[in-house]
Amino acid sequence: MSAPIRVLLVDDHAVMRAGFRMILESAGDIVVVGEAATGVEAVAAASTLRPDVISMDVQMPAMDGLEATRRIVADTGIESAVVVVTTFDRDDYLFDALAAGASGFLLKNAGPEELIAAVRVAAAGDALLAPEVTRRVIARFATPPASLPDPPRERARPAVDLTEREAEVLRLVAQAMSNAEIAQRLYIGEATVKTHVSNVLQKLGARDRVAAVVYAHRHGLA
Template sequence: MTITVLIADDHAAVRAGLGALLEEPDDILVIAEAADGEAVVAQAVRHRPDVVLLDVQMPRASGIDAIPAILAAATPPPSIIMLTTFALDRYVDEALAAGANAFLVKTVSAAGLVDAIRRVHAGEAVLAPEVTRRVLERLAAARPPVAPAPAPAHPGLATLTPREREVLEQLREGLSNAGIATALGLSEATARTHVSRILVKLDARSRVQAALIAERAAPGADSSASSSS
């Protein structure tokens, strides 16, 4: 199966370089390019790529601002990989909240980029190692010295079935559909169906966003599970 890719960056040299890099893999095909945040939405609707490589800083609209527009307009919605020079914490938070599936810096190796494209197309989330490290450090620094009061659960969590709660827990761990299937003794198709239903119930644009909802509302989710049993 060929994975189709749309490259969005305001520098022609960067687009050309990425296009040349992605010519080698037999299973990846660049089908379109865009030079600004509005053009990438139009190109995503027109060409229906599987994956969009999206720069953060672009004219007319930023890559982050373009994410929800792409996901809302393109059918089916593509996986989004943010590929930027500066992995600022603000960019990471805003991109993931908007629905990005991956956040990489432009120093990523050719093999790393190809691997990320394949992984997000398979339903996984990917963060650059330096981004992952900083996210974990920020979470550790923000952890209070005493246990906080349970946070209110996301309203969609109460609508999940027991099996969907189990699948959501695996999403929190960053597992792919294949990994979820193995962990829970399901077929991969069944795992994929559960993930799709979870995204609908949580009104989440991506697996990453669903995992963030579960992470932030875990105490509320646990209490909801206890009260419903």
């Protein structure tokens, strides 16, 4: 049996943390190893506890969740994936969170199963966006500025040398599929999918799956 996913909950409302703890620990494969009420506490707890995933609120006293995410991601000694979970469906929060290095963005009105899924996806090294915001991310990063001419049709092809299988995996990543779902679709092992995804990110020079999705839409691979 694999080790449980270790989670740090960061939110300035104790009731919210208690609710998240109850939801996550009901999954059976997730354990909450710590809580923090401010960004400052989050950075310290992340360094001490080294959780697999951090559920990060945005609006908090002392230091907000976006700055805490930047500091945690910048610390090479911390390998935790950060999922920003906020009440506010704001573009500035969304794009600042992604720029800070967050692995996911989820709204607090998500159902319990979505929160559990987000933690599992982040722990597996994948990126996750709430369905409500995925289209906005694509529109923001994949659409060329209106002042620029449309690229020639031949330029729409990938600018990097992806194998046929890698291009196929990228198309499925762009459909928001997890590694497990891709493995099931292609009848290959999940470890093989992780290798393909890693190779794709390296060839694209993409930091994460979100950047790969943008690339796929920009080049007509989605």
